Amino acid sequence: MLIKCPECELQVSDKALSCPHCGFPLKSEQNTVRRRKSNKRRRLPNGFGQISEIKNRNLRKPFRAMVTVGKTSTGRPISKPLKPESYFSTYNDAYAALVEYNKNPYDLDPDITVKDLYERWCEVYFKTLKSDTSKRTIKAAWAYCSSIYDMRAKDLRARHIKGCMEEGVAIIKGEKRCPTAGVKSRIKSMFNLMLDYGVEYEIVDRNYARTFNVSDDIIKESTESKRGHIPYSDRELKLLWENVDMIPYVDVILIQCYSGWRPQELGLLELRNVDLDNDTFTGGMKTEAGMNRVVPIHPKIKPLIKARYEEAIELGSDYLINCTDTKTHRSNNMLTYDKFRHRFLKIVEILKLNEEHRAHDGRVQFITAAKKYKVDEYAIKYMVGHQISDVTEKVYTKRDVSWLKTEIEKIK
Incomplete structure (x- = not known):
């Protein structure tokens, strides 16, 4: 199409940049070249890993993630x-997996030692444990396995695990000790779980701990070595009462003897669940029947409960029984099973009680005394949290606290 030049008024093409006759500029020169959009993906940082797309194959997950x-x-x-997954449907999925790996890298080297495997497994497994006691149990079992610490994990076989169980040696308080039947079983359980982790992350090909069972001899030895619980004799109970104001934590043992709480349950008794007006306290754990059960406060131990109650208020504690003899922060005054057991064994030694006594024996004492004084069978089960199988009693019979009080006060 022809147009007129504004300057010379001669005809020129409408596509011309300037007039060919007089040179008058008709259009400013424009760079119309557009930058091509790059399909290149963002480069991964050095040492982060790499993602490659496998082409020319009909794959559901064509993106492979590799780590450095x-x-x-x-x-x-x-x-x-x-590992454990290398292939992904999209680039972004592969990238997200690498990001997650780089937050907490784990060793993909198949030549890691048994000790390395143990440490990696513990780092993950210990987070699932609520009790420090469980962690110490695993560490104690591991102490007997020093002969295989430096072995390659992938070379570990059943005979090596059995060797630790039968011939392992640990140095405890400067003394060499061989594993007891209970420790042998714990070593086996530890390797069961640890090698399950190893198989999941392809550190080992097979869990050889699960290829054999604990021998009948070990089971028999373990059963025979377990000591039964025993009640306190009349002489021992008299000694406890005579020293209740003399030796710390004797009162806790007596509270247990007249209420039947487990050691752990004693430490978990919350102040808000102690009713001094109605003489009851509520707590419990372990089973459905044992949780949130109401136990009347026996008249003999009410002064002990009241003293502990007032001490807890003064300390600002949420729990009835506190350990004030520990050099820890106030929030750590809670009575744990280990703390109770440690103090209990000291009392046994000081008062020269039967050396066979264990931390649960106050519960045994309560049940034994209840039966001696003809306390109703179901009242005993309600108070100690044992399962009641009788449908009529469990479902259709409604018991109130006053009935439990009447029954518990039969105990002298």
Whole structure:
């Protein structure tokens, strides 16, 4: 199409940038070249890993994630497939998996030692445990396995685990000790779980701990070595009462003897669940029947309960029984099973009680005394949290606290 030049008024093409006759500029020169959009994905940081797309195959998950596990002598990265999953549907999924791995990298080297495997497993498994006692149990069992610490995990076989169970030695308080039947069983359980973790992350090919069972001899030895619980004799109970104001925590043992709480339950008795007006306290754990059960406060131990109650208020504690003899922060005054057991054994030693006594024996004492003084069978089960199988009693019979009080006060 022809137009007129504004300057010379001669005809020129409408596409011309300037008039060919007089040189008058008709359009400013424009760069119309557009930058091509790049399909190149963002480069991953050094040492982060790599993602490659496998093409020319009909794959549901074509994106493979690799992690950097080291470098060659020439400085080139050594990469291995991400575990436990290496292939992903999209680039973003693979990228997210690498991000998660790099937050807490785990060793993909199949040549890690048994000790390395133990430490990695503990880091994960200990987070699932609520009790410090469980952690100490595992650490105690591991102490007998020093002969295989430096073995490659993938070379571990059943015979090595059995060797630790039968011939392992641990240094405890400067003394060499061999594993008892109970420790042998715990070693086996520890390797069961640890090697399950190893198989999941392809550190080992097979869990050899699960290829054998604990022998009948170990089970028999373990059963025979377990001491039964025993009640306190009349002489021992008299000694406890005579020293209740002399030796710390004797009062806690007496509270247990007249209420039947487990050691752990004593430490978990909350102040808000202690009713001094109606002489009851509520607590419990372990089973459905044992949880949130109401136990009347026996008249003999009410002064002890009241003293502990007032002490807890003064300390600002939420719990009835507190350990004020520990050099810890106030929030750590709670009575745990280990703290109770430690103090209990000291009392046994000081008063020269039967050395066979254990921390649960106050509960045994309560049940034994209840039966001696003809306390109703179901009242005993309600108070100690034992399962009641009789449908009529469990479902259709409604018992009130006054009935439990009448029954518990039969105990002299």
